Amino acid sequence: xxxxxxxxxxxxxxxxxxxxxxxxxxxxxxxxxxxxxxxxxxxxxxxxxxxxxxxxxxxxxxxxxxxxxxxxxxxxxxxxxxxxxxxxxxxxxxxxxxxxxxxxxxxxxxxxxxxxxxxxxxxxxxxxxxxxxxxxxxxxxxxxxxxxxxxxxxxxxxxxxxxxxxxxxxxxxxxxxxxxxxxxxxxxxxxxxxxxxxxxxxxxxxxxxxxxxxxxxxxxxxxxxxxxxxxxxxxxxxxxxxxxxxxxxxxxxxxxxxxxxxxxxxxxxxxxxxxxxxxxxxxxxxxxxxxxxxxxxxxxxxxxxxxxxxxxxxxxxxxxxxxxxxxxxxxxxxxxxxxxxxxxxxxxxxxxxxxxxxxxxxxxxxxxxxxxxxxxxxxxxxxxxxxxxxxxxxxxxxxxxxxxxxxxxxxxxxxxxxxxxxxxxxxxxxxxxxxxxxxxx
Amino acid sequence: xxxxxxxxxxxxxxxxxxxxxxxxxxxxxxxxxxxxxxxxxxxxxxxxxxxxxxxxxxxxxxxxxxxxxxxxxxxxxxxxxxxxxxxxxxxxxxxxxxxxxxxxxxxxxxxxxxxxxxxxxxxxxxxxxxxxxxxxxxxxxxxxxxxxxxxxxxxxxxxxxxxxxxxxxxxxxxxxxxxxxxxxxxxxxxxxxxxxxxxxxxxxxxxxxxxxxxxxxxxxxxxxxxxxxxxxxxxxxxxxxxxxxxxxxxxxxxxxxxxxxxxxxxxxxxxxxxxxxxxxxxxxxxxxxxxxxxxxxxxxxxxxxxxxxxxxxxxxxxxxxxxxxxxxxxxxxxxxxxxxxxxxxxxxxxxxxxxxxxxxxxxxxxxxxxxxxxxxxxxxxxxxxxxxxxxxxxxxxxxxxxxxxxxxxxxxxxxxxxxxxxxxxxxxxxxxxxxxxxx
Numbered sequence: 005x006x007x008x009x010x011x012x013x014x015x016x017x018x019x020x021x022x023x024x025x026x027x028x029x030x031x032x033x034x035x036x037x038x039x040x041x042x043x044x045x046x047x048x049x050x051x052x053x054x055x056x057x058x059x060x061x062x063x064x065x066x067x068x069x070x071x072x073x074x075x076x077x078x079x080x081x082x083x084x085x086x087x088x089x090x091x092x093x094x095x096x097x098x099x100x101x102x103x104x105x106x107x108x109x110x111x112x113x114x115x116x117x118x119x120x121x122x123x124x125x126x127x128x129x130x131x132x133x134x135x136x137x138x139x140x141x142x143x144x145x146x147x148x149x150x151x152x153x154x155x156x157x158x159x160x161x162x163x164x165x166x167x168x169x170x171x172x173x174x175x176x177x178x179x180x181x182x183x184x185x186x187x188x189x190x191x192x193x194x195x196x197x198x199x200x201x202x203x204x205x206x207x208x209x210x211x212x213x214x215x216x217x218x219x220x221x222x223x224x225x226x227x228x229x230x231x232x233x234x235x236x237x238x239x240x241x242x243x244x245x246x247x248x249x250x251x252x253x254x255x256x257x258x259x260x261x262x263x264x265x266x267x268x269x270x271x272x273x274x275x276x277x278x279x280x281x282x283x284x285x286x287x288x289x290x291x292x293x294x295x296x297x298x299x300x301x302x303x304x305x306x307x308x309x310x311x312x313x314x315x316x317x318x319x320x321x322x323x324x325x326x327x328x329x330x331x332x333x334x335x336x337x338x339x340x341x342x343x344x345x346x347x348x349x350x351x352x353x354x355x356x357x358x359x360x361x362x363x364x365x366x367x368x369x370x371x372x373x374x375x376x377x378x379x380x381x382x383x384x385x386x387x388x389x390x391x392x393x394x395x396x397x398x399x400x401x402x403x404x405x406x407x408x409x410x411x412x413x414x415x416x417x418x419x420x421x422x423x424x425x426x427x428x429x430x431x432x433x434x435x436x437x438x439x440x441x442x443x444x445x
Numbered sequence: 446x447x448x449x450x451x452x453x454x455x456x457x458x459x460x461x462x463x464x465x466x467x468x469x470x471x472x473x474x475x476x477x478x479x480x481x482x483x484x485x486x487x488x489x490x491x492x493x494x495x496x497x498x499x500x501x502x503x504x505x506x507x508x509x510x511x512x513x514x515x516x517x518x519x520x521x522x523x524x525x526x527x528x529x530x531x532x533x534x535x536x537x538x539x540x541x542x543x544x545x546x547x548x549x550x551x552x553x554x555x556x557x558x559x560x561x562x563x564x565x566x567x568x569x570x571x572x573x574x575x576x577x578x579x580x581x582x583x584x585x586x587x588x589x590x591x592x593x594x595x596x597x598x599x600x601x602x603x604x605x606x607x608x609x610x611x612x613x614x615x616x617x618x619x620x621x622x623x624x625x626x627x628x629x630x631x632x633x634x635x636x637x638x639x640x641x642x643x644x645x646x647x648x649x650x651x652x653x654x655x656x657x658x659x660x661x662x663x664x665x666x667x668x669x670x671x672x673x674x675x676x677x678x679x680x681x682x683x684x685x686x687x688x689x690x691x692x693x694x695x696x697x698x699x700x701x702x703x704x705x706x707x708x709x710x711x712x713x714x715x716x717x718x719x720x721x722x723x724x725x726x727x728x729x730x731x732x733x734x735x736x737x738x739x740x741x742x743x744x745x746x747x748x749x750x751x752x753x754x755x756x757x758x759x760x761x762x763x764x765x766x767x768x769x770x771x772x773x774x775x776x777x778x779x780x781x782x783x784x785x786x787x788x789x790x791x792x793x794x795x796x797x798x799x800x801x802x803x804x805x806x807x808x809x810x811x812x813x814x815x816x817x818x819x820x821x822x823x824x825x826x827x828x829x830x831x832x833x834x835x836x837x838x839x840x841x842x843x844x845x846x847x848x849x850x851x852x853x854x855x856x857x858x859x860x861x862x863x864x865x866x867x868x869x870x871x872x873x874x875x876x877x878x879x880x881x882x883x884x
Binding site for chain 1: 515518562564565605749750751752787789796797798799802805806808809810811812813814817818820821822824825854855856857859860863864867869870873874877878879880882883884
């Protein structure tokens with residue numbers, strides 16, 4: 005638990021959401037606060053957060069959720085296929101014939117307790133085999149025409165006030181992924197470390213520069229606001245970073261492994277930071293050659309990081325939901341270098357205490373391929389729709405432009421405990437979920 | 446229009462180029478606004494005839510085809526990555542220190558217009574070739590420029606045009622050609638796109654020879670019907686049809702206006718004057734010259750109405766503080782490129798074929814942090830004697846002059862005066878100030 009003195013720093017540093025009588029835009033408020041003109045205010049931590057895990061490079065879906073008893077799978081991948089004795093079986097029931105990669109023991113445990121949803125064959129029409137274009141399509145949720153804005157950026161655009169609140173969506177790392185960039189609002193990229201001001205600058209020097217000036221034209225006032233936003237982000241996350249670094253017993257964070265990123269996210273959630281969306285990532289999935297050992301160790305990293313993250317937040321006041329996706333799957337047939345080339349559809353995983361565990365969507369047919377690639381069976385925007393609706397409480401069409409069939413990946417809102425229930429309550433929910441496992445296909 | 450000639454030419458140098466040094470602004474103010482426009486345009490015309498001198502030194506590319514082992518492939522990928530970084534850093538240096546800044550700025554505009562990314566093309570050599578095309582033809586006949594671009598190897602790889610077969614035409618290049626390069630959305634139908642794709646089936650890039658060829662055997666000879674015209678189009682005939690549609694010059698005027706002048710559309714009278722300058726010869730130099738001479742270009746509404754793009758921000762800062770991008774230690778290059786990447790505008794790596802966004806998209810909280818760190822680096826790395834040697838009381842004014850700004854708002858002056866005893870801190874604040882970020 006966070007030290008009370010630290011908690012009060014958060015309260016001071018945070019912006020009031022929804023309860024404030026002040027009509028001033030957040031940036032003006034944060035300037036006044038920095039200049040010592042605002043007193044402490046109460047602040048509510050969010051009930052639900054979405055954590056997006058992006059796997060860069062094109063994760064091999066068939067080695068993640070393995071159709072081990074499909075003869076076509078074994079035939080297509082001599083030397084690369086997993087055998088029945090190796091995989092973590094998802095059967096009997098909707099996962100019959102499927103197994104998780106042997107490295108995914110933690111996610112397998114989540115599956116058994118009904119906290120892991122596997123959406124099969126996820127993709128989009130006319131698939132691009134370019135990492136770059138396909139990742140752009142996933143992040144902007146625009147499969148036909150390119151869009152400038154990310155899908156979560158457009159969600160930010162819909163929030164009130166229309167002005168930016170840089171804390172609503174945060175990516176861990178130095179670069180803001182396109183998915184968090186909206187037209188009017190953007191998420192903030194928060195480095196995995198303190199954000200010292202360079203040289204001898206002090207926060208109040210920057211705050212003076214960010215003060216609104218009556219004579220400011222549009223651009224200047226936007227620049228001033230961004231300086232204030234930066235200070236707000238820094239004020240909010242620097243104490244979390246420092247506390248988190250202390251709690252790792254002086255070990256320096258390892259420069260950004262997925263486990264470290266998610267540890268930091270857990271620390272932010274536990275500290276009650278007002279952020280609703282976190283984005284983290286892991287790269288290196290582009291297994292053209294000798295793919296098996298590399299992918300196993302990457303999947304092990306995902307598995308450990310995600311299961312530890314959910315474990316840390318078990319019973320927390322804030323309910324996390326984790327989305328795990330990659331820009332495409334791999335070609336069904338292995339190539340000559342014990343790897344696979346760029347492919348199309350792949351599985352998407354959604355994990356967390358509010359998830360209705362099970363298999364969703366139709367299993368792609370390995371005997372009915374298009375140019376050697378899987379045909380997608382579920383549009384990725386159906387997954388986004390479920391998350392927008394159930395985690396972010398937003399009508400999906402307002403973000404995605406049109407309606408996509410919505411998957412019932414999450415428990416209906418009313419059955420999710422708003423404040424981490426005791427273990428009895430948790431068990432009840434788990435049993436309810438197990439009873440409600442959806443069918444396959 | 447303001448009557449201060451120094452302010453006018455400083456504005457011109459910021460927009461047409463990457464900003465002026467104090468003595469350049471003084472000299473240009475002495476020459477007068479119109480004469481300065483003419484001089485910038487002439488230098489661009491002279492410069493486009495020569496190769497950019499700092500961009501011709503890339504080593505031969507290791508062939509990807511013959512890399513058989515993972516180690517060989519890693520070696521090729523390392524070389525390609527290194528060359529892509531070299532190329533980007535050299536262009537930044539060229540932008541900052543060229544004798545023809547209007548030329549590099551114009552080439553950067555075309556790079557955003559025909560946005561192609563080395564991330565997919567994976568060859569600095571091909572990106573360099575496209576850059577040279579944009580640079581050499583960007584002030585000529587728009588038709589020649591577009592015709593070269595639909596045959597440009599990097600463009601063909603970028604838009605998957607090599608997969609464009611008669612049996613299953615790939616519509617990617619055809620669509621972007623109409624939507625983003627020549628007409629704008631709404632001035633063609635999906636049927637036009639499909640028909641246009643058929644016209645582009647002959648173009649092939651041969652990686653072995655490095656040449657683009659027109660393969661008559663693969664060409665769909667039509668007839669195809671594009672925008673109501675039926676003919677056996679090839680790529681050049683298709684481009685000729687598109688650029689002579691009445692919507693094309695208007696589309697071009699609007700694109701240039703939004704990047705060079707103001708975030709909104711030009712008035713109809715300004716548009717008419719600009720269309721007249723462009724004329725039947727599709728003269729891009731005449732169009733750009735007319736743009737700078739347009740009264741609205743210097744109007745109070747247009748002043749400071751744009752946000753400095755990251756490349757403009759970084760290049761302008763290098764210029765003002767006398768920093769060479771490609772001549773310092775290796776970590777300087779790494780810092781410059783990581784700054785531009787963190788700000789979202791690394792040259793040769795646009796996010797998608799639509800190019801880079803404009804305006805407030807650049808003003809995020811994280812970019813403020815990146816700018817503070819970059820400004821701190823630049824102030825320590827560069828020449829700040831003009832501010833350091835000024836008396837504490839006049840340092841804010843000296844900083845405005847060094848950065849080519851007319852002056853400061855009351856807010857910024859107060860913020861700068863608070864740190865006036867620390868010239869480094871004062872300049873870091875000046876370089877991250879609202880006035881400096883506005884363009």
